[in-house]
Amino acid sequence: MKKLFLLLFLLLTIFSFSNDSIRIVSTSQFTTEMLLAIGAEDYMIGTSFLDDEILPELQEKYKKIPVLSAGAPTKELFYSLNPTFLTGWQSIATSKNLGTIEELNENGVEVFFTKSQKTSNLDDIYEDILYFGKRLNLEENAKKVVENMKSEIEKVKVFNSGKKKVKVFAYDSQESAPFIIGGNGIGNTMIELAGGENIFKDSNFGFGTGNWEKVLDENPELILIVDYGDKSYESKIKFLKQESPILELQAVKENRFVRIPLSYISSGIKVSKGIEKISEGLREVQE
Incomplete structure (x- = not known):
């Protein structure tokens, strides 16, 4: 019995050491927030590529982790x-x-x-969250995060059941030709679940370059503006209303942004x- 107890103690010690020795660098906001949400902050030694504010409930955890750089950290750091x-x-x-994945692996970085x-x-997002949970022995936390996300999305789906789809132009940036949310990414899925129909849903990219002619032809009922980077949300609206080829569209004139x-x-x-x-933004058009 003592030998069995000792063996179990050694195995638990080795497992604990293995997890404690994981030192994570996260180079995107979405992975940083995934890790913080499942309680993996003690494994995190650095972050980068913050697009906007961290979720309020995760900010205290986030502040304790060094920010290595705004963009890609140097190899040396x-x-x-x-x-x-x-x-x-x-x-x-x-x-x-x-460095390449092969180079990173050779240097002991998973x-x-x-x-x-x-x-x-x-479902791929859920799988990623659950993978982090399993890898870091935080499976129950990861399951709770996924369950909460599914519950929030289900409420929106129920609310929009039977309501008409709203035509949406999802504008990211650029002026000569619009950089947009296309039909082959998570953004398009989100627009659909929220009760919208992306006017560029037939494009084969997640984010890419569209054209103003199609926006005019489709005459969207609402314009979704992605806010980040050097150009503010307000400056993008100013361009659309004063200089863009679509300034005469009803959605633009009526400030449906x-x-x-x-x-x-x-x-x-x-x-x-x-x-x-x-979904909240679409309600005024739906009603």
């Missing part, structure tokens, strides 16, 4: 932290940034890039709240 796990934007794993950043399927911060339309834990935000 990254490796000086002795990281063992990297997640975030897939573009971080290039020779110009932190790499996990979320499947959901290249998908239009909400809805603001959506970038992190609320990225593949993370905010998608349920993002769907709620879009």
Whole structure:
């Protein structure tokens, strides 16, 4: 019996050490918020690529983790932290940034890039959250996060049941040709679940370049504006109302604009709240 107890104690100690030794760098807001939401802050040694404000309920946890840079941290800074796990934007794993996945692995860094950043399927977001939970021995926390997201989305779906679809132009940026939310990403799925119909739903990209002619032809009832970066939400509205080719559209004249911060339309834990935000913006048109 003593030998069995000792064996169990050793196994638990090894397992605990294995988890405690995980040192995570997160290079996207959506993975940072996933990790914080499941209670993985003690494993996190650095973050980067903050698009907008962290969820209020996660801000205290976030403040305790070093922000390495606004964009990609340097290799020197990254490796000086002795990281063992990297997640975030897939573009971080290039020779110009932190190195290829093969290079990172050779240097003792485990790499996990979320499947959901290249998908239009909400289930992939849930799977990513549950993966983090399993990998970090926080499975119950991860399950609760997923269950809460599903519950929030279901309420919106029930509310919109039987209501007419609202034609939506989802504008990101650019002036000569609009950079938009297309039909092959999570943004399009969110618009549909919120009760809208993306006028660029037939495009084969998540974000990409559209054209003003189609916006004029489709005559959207509402304009969803992605808010982030150097150009403010207000400046984008000013352009649409004063200089853009669509300034005569009814939706523009009647100020039917809805603001959506970038992190609320990225593949993370905010998608349920993002769907709620879009749905709230559509209600005036639906009614």
